[in-house]
Structure formats: structure tokens, C-alpha cells
């Protein structure tokens with residue numbers, strides 16, 4: 641079973657308006673609300689691809705109930721630990737360009753974390769865990785602690801997190817990490833401008849222990865690096881509607897084909913990411929499958 645862990649889920653509140661007048665009264669056009677947060681988005685895309693998963697993490701208040709009910713209605717199994725604060729609301733302003741305001745989220749007690757550790761302790765090496773997103777304040781070393789727990793039990797995990805939260809887990813050999821270029825720059829302190837320089841910078845993370853690295857580049861696609869292969873996968877052409885959740889969709893696509901050749905995993909990764917970018921909400925199965933044939937995997941010799 642695949643388990644996704646979202647420490648800090650969110651109700652993503654999408655607000656469309658022609659123009660934002662800072663300091664003035666703005667009235668919205670369309671609005672929509674979605675069950676969000678990185679691991680939850682991974683579970684939603686896996687579900688679209690008919691790959692079962694269980695969504696874990698912390699949820700509280702009316703917003704936490706909204707997330708649970710939404711997942712329930714979509715047939716996605718979940719087992720959130722209830723916390724006393726309200727799950728956050730993240731605002732996504734669409735005014736022609738996208739502006740995101742992500743809230744901090746509720747406080748999490750040590751006893752809540754202990755319950756999550758108990759849940760993860762019952763998993764076996766047949767399971768796979770996807771950790772994704774920000775961490776409740778005061779728990780900066782949570783990913784490292786949980787990565788160590790899984791590593792000690794021989795359970796593979798994927799991690800999509802920023803900065804030290806990601807790098808502190810590398811010694812526990814994550815199956816997949818998915819930085820974007822901005823995050824890679826933050827981690828390595830480098831500003832790679834060519835694909836060769838990007839590969840060099842990402843290879844440092846391979847040397848620290850990551851097994852597979854998917855470096856996503858937005859509309860420019862993604863670079864993939866592991867100890868055997870280096871590939872570039874351009875994004876298919878399309879009209880950008882929504883980049884929220886595109887990265888999470890990429891992770892889901894890659895994991896959905898775990899055990900298949902890496903080139904197939906990459907096709908699904910980019911098809912899922914781009915299909916979400918071209919959709920109002922996360923991609924549907926039809927939208928993903930419509931892109932699969934357009935994805936072309938290039939070897940690094942072809943890129944140079």
C-alpha cells in the first residue's frame with residue numbers, strides 16, 4: 641500500500657479576479673475550494689489513476705472535516721490524526737498570474753506525533769510512504785526522525801520538502817526526491833543555468849543518498865537522475881490554467897508506476913504534472929492519458 645503523509649493539509653481556496661487592487665475593495669469572479677496539501681494531492685492523482693493509497697497526517701476543525709469528507713466522497717482511504725486547531729486555508733489568487741498565500745497551519749502536540757509514529761511503525765517493506773509539504777511549527781526535525789524510522793524498518797519513502805527538511809533525510813536514502821529548480825538552488829547554493837549545470841547540482845543530492853531525483857522545471861519539463869540514467873523530459877504543449885498541485889501530480893505519476901521501467905514512470909510523471917497544469921483542478925485520468933503519447937524521453941546526449 642502507498643501511504644501519503646501530509647503534516648499540514650490545506651483547504652485550497654481558489655479566487656479568480658481580473659485585477660487585484662492592493663489596499664482597495666476587490667470582488668471576486670469564480671471561486672472554488674479543494675482538499676489540498678501535497679500528500680493529499682498525491683493521493684488524489686493516484687486515485688484518478690486507480691492506484692489505491694491511504695492519506696495520513698493531521699486534520700482539525702471544520703476545514704479538517706471538509707478535507708476528510710472530500711476524500712471520502714472521492715473514495716480515497718484516509719486515517720488522519722485529529723488535532724484541536726483548524727486545518728489551514730491557503731489562498732490561490734488567479735489574476736492572470738498566480739499568487740499563493742500559504743498559511744502556517746495549526747500547532748501539533750508531541751502526543752499527535754507519537755500517534756503518527758505508531759501508524760508508521762505498523763508498516764512493512766511492501767509499503768511505500770510519500771512525505772510531502774511543510775511541517776507544523778516547532779517540528780523541524782520531523783522528516784528526519786520519520787525517515788530514520790522507515791529506513792530502520794526497510795520501508796522505502798519519497799520526500800517532497802524544502803531545504804534542511806529534505807537534506808536531513810538524504811542519509812536515509814529516499815527512493816525519490818522532487819525538488820524544483822528554486823528548491824535545488826536553495827539546497828546547493830548554486831544557480832545552474834544550463835541543463836548540464838542543473839544535472840551537476842542535482843548529482844550532489846544523489847551523492848548524499850537520494851536514489852532517484854526528479855528535478856522539475858515547470859513549463860520546461862523535468863530532468864531525471866539516478867545512478868544508472870540521466871534523462872530530460874520536455875513538457876507537452878498546452879495552455880497553463882493552474883500550476884497548483886502540478887509538482888504533487890508529478891510525484892504521483894512517478895510513484896504510480898513504481899516497479900515499471902523508469903522511462904514509463906517518467907512518462908506518467910510528466911503527463912500527470914502537465915495535465916494538472918492544463919486543468920482547473922488536479923488532472924483527471926482522461927486528461928493524463930491524453931498526454932501520455934506526447935511525452936518524449938531524451939537521453940542526456942540528445943539534450944546537449
Ligand SMILES: Nc1ncnc2c1ncn2[C@@H]1O[C@H](COP(=O)(O)OP(=O)(O)O)[C@@H](O)[C@H]1O
Pocket residue numbers: 820821856857858859860861862875876878880883885886887888890909910911913914917
Ligand atoms: N506551464 C506548464 N506547461 C506544461 N507543463 C507544466 C507547466 N507547469 C508545470 N508543468 C508540469 O508540472 C511539473 C511540475 O511543475 P513545477 O512547477 O516544476 O513543480 P512545483 O509545483 O513543485 O514547483 C513540470 O515538470 C511539468 O511537467
Ligand SMILES: O=P(O)(O)OC[C@H]1O[C@](O)(COP(=O)(O)O)[C@@H](O)[C@@H]1O
Pocket residue numbers: 648650652675676677678679681730742772773774775883884885886887888889
Ligand atoms: O505545505 P506547503 O509547502 O505550504 O504547500 C501546500 C500547498 O502546496 C500544494 O500542495 C500544491 O503544491 P505544488 O504546486 O508544489 O504541487 C497546495 O495544494 C497547498 O496549498
